[in-house]
Amino acid sequence: xxxxxxxxxxxxxxxxxxxxxxxxxxxxxxxxxxxxxxxxxxxxxxxxxxxxxxxxxxxxxxxxxxxxxxxxxxxxxxxxxxxxxxxxxxxxxxxxxxxxxxxxxxxxxxxxxxxxxxxxxxxxxxxxxxxxxxxxxxxxxxxxxxxxxxxxxxxxxxxxxxxxxxxxxxxxxxxxxxxxxxxxxxxxxxxxxxxxxxxxxxxxxxxxxxxxxxxxxxxxxxxxxxxxxxxxxxxxxxxxxxxxxxxxxxxxxxxxxxxxxxxxxxxxxxxxxxxxxxxxxxxxxxxxxxxxxxxxxxxxxxxxxxxxxxxxxxxxxxx
Amino acid sequence: xxxxxxxxxxxxxxxxxxxxxxxxxxxxxxxxxxxxxxxxxxxxxxxxxxxxxxxxxxxxxxxxxxxxxxxxxxxxxxxxxxxxxxxxxxxxxxxxxxxxxxxxxxxxxxxxxxxxxxxxxxxxxxxxxxxxxxxxxxxxxxxxxxxxxxxxxxxxxxxxxxxxxxxxxxxxxxxxxxxxxxxxxxxxxxxxxxxxxxxxxxxxxxxxxxxxxxxxxxxxxxxxxxxxxxxxxxxxxxxxxxxxxxxxxxxxxxxxxxxxxxxxxxxxxxxxxxxxxxxxxxxxxxxxxxxxxxxxxxxxxxxxxxxx
Numbered sequence: 001x002x003x004x005x006x007x008x009x010x011x012x013x014x015x016x017x018x019x020x021x022x023x024x025x026x027x028x029x030x031x032x033x034x035x036x037x038x039x040x041x042x043x044x045x046x047x048x049x050x051x052x053x054x055x056x057x058x059x060x061x062x063x064x065x066x067x068x069x070x071x072x073x074x075x076x077x078x079x080x081x082x083x084x085x086x087x088x089x090x091x092x093x094x095x096x097x098x099x100x101x102x103x104x105x106x107x108x109x110x111x112x113x114x115x116x117x118x119x120x121x122x123x124x125x126x127x128x129x130x131x132x133x134x135x136x137x138x139x140x141x142x143x144x145x146x147x148x149x150x151x152x153x154x155x156x157x158x159x160x161x162x163x164x165x166x167x168x169x170x171x172x173x174x175x176x177x178x179x180x181x182x183x184x185x186x187x188x189x190x191x192x193x194x195x196x197x198x199x200x201x202x203x204x205x206x207x208x209x210x211x212x213x214x215x216x217x218x219x220x221x222x223x224x225x226x227x228x229x230x231x232x233x234x235x236x237x238x239x240x241x242x243x244x245x246x247x248x249x250x251x252x253x254x255x256x257x258x259x260x261x262x263x264x265x266x267x268x269x270x271x272x273x274x275x276x277x278x279x280x281x282x283x284x285x286x287x288x289x290x291x292x293x294x295x296x297x298x299x300x301x302x303x304x305x306x307x308x309x310x311x312x313x314x315x316x317x318x319x
Numbered sequence: 320x321x322x323x324x325x326x327x328x329x330x331x332x333x334x335x336x337x338x339x340x341x342x343x344x345x346x347x348x349x350x351x352x353x354x355x356x357x358x359x360x361x362x363x364x365x366x367x368x369x370x371x372x373x374x375x376x377x378x379x380x381x382x383x384x385x386x387x388x389x390x391x392x393x394x395x396x397x398x399x400x401x402x403x404x405x406x407x408x409x410x411x412x413x414x415x416x417x418x419x420x421x422x423x424x425x426x427x428x429x430x431x432x433x434x435x436x437x438x439x440x441x442x443x444x445x446x447x448x449x450x451x452x453x454x455x456x457x458x459x460x461x462x463x464x465x466x467x468x469x470x471x472x473x474x475x476x477x478x479x480x481x482x483x484x485x486x487x488x489x490x491x492x493x494x495x496x497x498x499x500x501x502x503x504x505x506x507x508x509x510x511x512x513x514x515x516x517x518x519x520x521x522x523x524x525x526x527x528x529x530x531x532x533x534x535x536x537x538x539x540x541x542x543x544x545x546x547x548x549x550x551x552x553x554x555x556x557x558x559x560x561x562x563x564x565x566x567x568x569x570x571x572x573x574x575x576x577x578x579x580x581x582x583x584x585x586x587x588x589x590x591x592x593x594x595x596x597x598x599x600x601x602x603x604x605x606x607x608x609x610x611x612x613x614x615x616x617x618x619x620x621x622x623x624x625x626x627x
Contacts, residue, residue, distance in 0.1 A: 159337030163601045164563030171342065171597050174585040175349040251462055255567050258464045259582050274465055278571075285472050292465030299460035307456075 050312040057308020063301035071117040078111035082268045091284035101286045104276055109287065112268035113294045119269045120250045120298060123184050127249035128242055130188025135195030136238070140226055142196070143203030154200070157193040165190040166252055173261045183262045187252045191245060198241055202234030236313040243306035247299045254295055270295045323616055327609050338601045339391060343384050346594045352376075356400050356588055391598065397591035399584075406591040410577055410599050416486060417576035418603075420495055420568065421561040427500030428507050428557060433550065436511020441538060443516065451508065458505030463564055467498040467571040484573035491572075499568040503557040510553045514546040521545075548619050555611030559604040 051057055070077060079099075086106035094101045100109040138157070142150040160168065172186035206212065207230060215225050254271030256262035263269040265276075270291040277287030354370040355362065371377055375386060390397070396406040435455075439448040474494060475483035485491050518524065519542055527541045528534075566578035573579070577596050584592035616622040 155333065156337065158334055159341060162334050162338050162605045163341070163597060164559050164604055166563040166566065167597055167600055168341075170566060170581070170585070171345050171593065174593060175345045177350075247460070254462055255464060258462075258567060259570055261585065271462070271464075274462075274468070278468060281468060281472055282476055285476075288465070288468050289472075292462060292469070295462050295465065296457070296460050299462075300457060303456055303460055 047309075047312045051308055054308045054311060056304050057312070060301040060304025060308065063297060064305060067117050067121065067298055067301070070114055071121050074115045074118055078108075078114040080108035080111040082107065082112045082115040083266050084108070091280050091287055093284065093286055100290045101284070103273065103287050104280055109273070109290050112273060113270070113291060116268040116270045116273065116291065116294065117298075119180070119263060119267060120253070120295070123180070123187065123253040123263075124246035124250040124302075126184040127187040127191075127253070128245045130185060131191040131195050131245070132238070132242060134188070135192040136199045138192070139196035139199030139201075140203050140230070143200035144207060144222065144226055144230070150200075153196065157196050160190075161193045166255060169252055169256060170259075170261060173256055178256070178260075178262050178264055180263055180267065183253050183256055186256070187249045190252070191248070194241065194245070195238070198237050199234060202237055203230050206230050206233050240306055240310045240313060243302060243309055247302035247306070250295065250302075251299060324613055327612060331605055331609060334605060335602060336388070338605075339388055339598060340384065342594050342597045342601075343387050346590045347380060347383070349588075349590060351588050353400060353590065391595075396595035396598070399592050400589045401584075401587050406595040409580060409592055410595050413575055413577045413580045414599065416574060417562070417565050417569070417578060417600075419492070420499060420565055420574060420576055421558060423492055423496035424500035424503060424561045424564075425554065425558050427496050428503035429554060431500075431504040432507025433511050436508045436550075437515055437538065437543065439508070439512045440515030440519065441534075448512075452512070455505040455508045458501050459509075461501065463498050463502060464567045464571055466501060467494070467568060470494050470498060471571070484571075486573075486575050495568050495572045495574055498571070499561055499564050502564075503561060506557060507550065507553060511546070511550050514549045515542060518542045518546040548615065551611060551615055551618070555608055558607045558611075562600045562604055 084107060086102065089098070089102050089106045091104055092098060092102045092106075098108050098110065100113065103109055103112065138153050142153040163171075168190040169183075169186040172189060173182055176182050176186075203226075212225060212229055215229050220228070253262055254269070254274070257269045257271035258275045260275065263272055265272060273291040274288050274295075277284070277289075277291070280287045352367070352371070354367045354374060354376060358367055358370060375383060378386075387397075394407050396410070398404065399406050399409050402409065435451050439451050442448050471483045471494070474480045481490050481494050483494075524537060524541055527537045532541075565574075565576055566582060568574065569576045569578040570582055577600060581593055581596040584590075584596065
């Protein structure tokens with residue numbers, strides 16, 4: 001006999017299916033994944049294969065790799081030192097000696113952009129790591145243990161979410177001062193709730209699976225279950241959000257530096273360079289233009305890769 | 320339905336208490352003595368100490384926080400350390416300008432984003448679709464402070480179409496609104512497209528086509544109406560994002576809003592204004608999200624039915 005409770009459950013499932021319609025294309029890809037896995041390819045090789053076919057994502061990845069190497073080998077690539085001032089060549093337009101011109105103190109803009117890649121990538125990756133570690137831990141605990149802990153953690157996340165993240169970062173930096181470390185921490189803290197929510201959602205969807213029950217049955221500790229079984233299986237949304245998160249973190253940090261709250265001179269930070277070119281906009285527009293182009297290319301590449309990863313990791317979402 | 324709205328409104332209270340706590344804590348640990356800022360660096364120590372006692376700055380943390388919250392509930396956010404006027408007065412004077420800018424930004428985003436998203440979805444993989452998706456991605460990738468400066472360069476300095484900064488007329492609003500709205504427009508375009516694509520695959524769309532409705536009717540009546548629900552959520556979230564982005568955009572265009580007031584206040588260590596500004600913008604953001612959720616429930620009968 002069907003009880004009322006059964007009906008409620010069925011209705012609930014129906015609604016969920018409505019919310020996540022699985023397209024025919026999605027089902028095909030899912031089948032593909034299944035057969036590929038049977039052939040013995042690992043899940044990540046499969047993701048890589050799908051990513052490789054997406055030329056936009058590969059284009060993004062290529063740009064990011066180039067920027068990475070630029071950052072690592074800045075000393076070798078940059079034509080000048082980023083600190084060298086030449087007061088006889090202030091705000092010179094692009095020329096053969098200075099391909100992107102010079103800034104308000106006569107420093108070579110190209111060299112500063114090259115060194116700036118170091119700062120921006122560092123800020124982006126460290127800030128995301130901070131919010132991933134803190135937010136991920138909170139989200140995993142909330143999702144795994146549920147109950148009161150979940151309630152306390154998620155209500156706190158609601159509070160942080162109620163403050164637009166750039167405002168929260170501004171408040172933190174204005175209190176504790178600018179500088180590379182503070183900016184990374186501020187930007188990182190401001191986006192904690194995003195990761196907490198994502199990790200919590202995937203932990204909840206995974207923790208009822210049979211293999212988790214099996215792990216528990218053979219006596220695995222909670223920590224081991226979370227780290228060894230749940231986390232690896234909830235990587236997909238984390239990787240996607242992390243990639244896009246690096247882009248957002250770089251933008252936020254540049255924004256903070258732009259209003260004078262971020263990374264301090266003479267460190268070549270793209271947002272700060274842009275800001276110093278603002279008052280020269282009439283006389284020497286190139287000073288503000290090029291750092292912005294550098295930011296845009298970096299963010300664009302990260303977005304391309306993030307979108308591609310989303311499609312590759314979750315074939316159901318691909319359209 | 321009323322119960323749902325009431326519950327959402329009541330939920331706002333603990334969230335705002337939490338926000339006030341976070342903001343107060345951050346500002347409490349800010350180095351620098353407000354009494355010294357008020358009296359100047361060279362004020363005699365005894366005078367500074369007297370003011371500290373008078374302002375209650377030597378009280379324990381929670382006593383100060385309780386005072387801050389009770390005062391804030393009465394609309395008293397303390398006095399600006401630079402102008403000596405009530406911080407709430409300063410903030411409310413600037414608030415309309417910020418709302419104007421954010422609303423104009425959302426309008427720009429919706430007017431650009433939704434139509435392009437729909438056309439892109441109906442002509443998936445066409446040249447138009449490809450081009451608009453690339454442009455949208457560029458739009459999300461552009462730092463808005465840089466875009467603002469580039470627009471000043473193009474439209475104020477070279478073309479002389481719009482004033483480069485200031486406030487008051489429609490011409491002053493155009494560039495700031497475009498600057499603040501571009502990345503939201505791009506986000507909304509992408510969201511509209513994917514939401515529409517999701518909906519067009521549903522059976523009821525096939526039914527609508529099968530019974531011979533014109534493509535126009537199928538798209539506007541059947542598809543768009545259902546695709547709109549996730550889009551509205553995104554529009555609501557974008558509004559909050561714009562309130563944050565206002566800080567940068569207002570700085571570029573000398574727009575007399577809360578954002579610029581806060582940036583100036585931060586430079587002068589005028590912490591009551593910073594504190595109040597964050598609180599005010601967070602409250603606005605929460606209220607907008609609440610309105611969106613209510614609207615959401617209103618247009619989606621499935622949600623409405625749950626709270627009947």
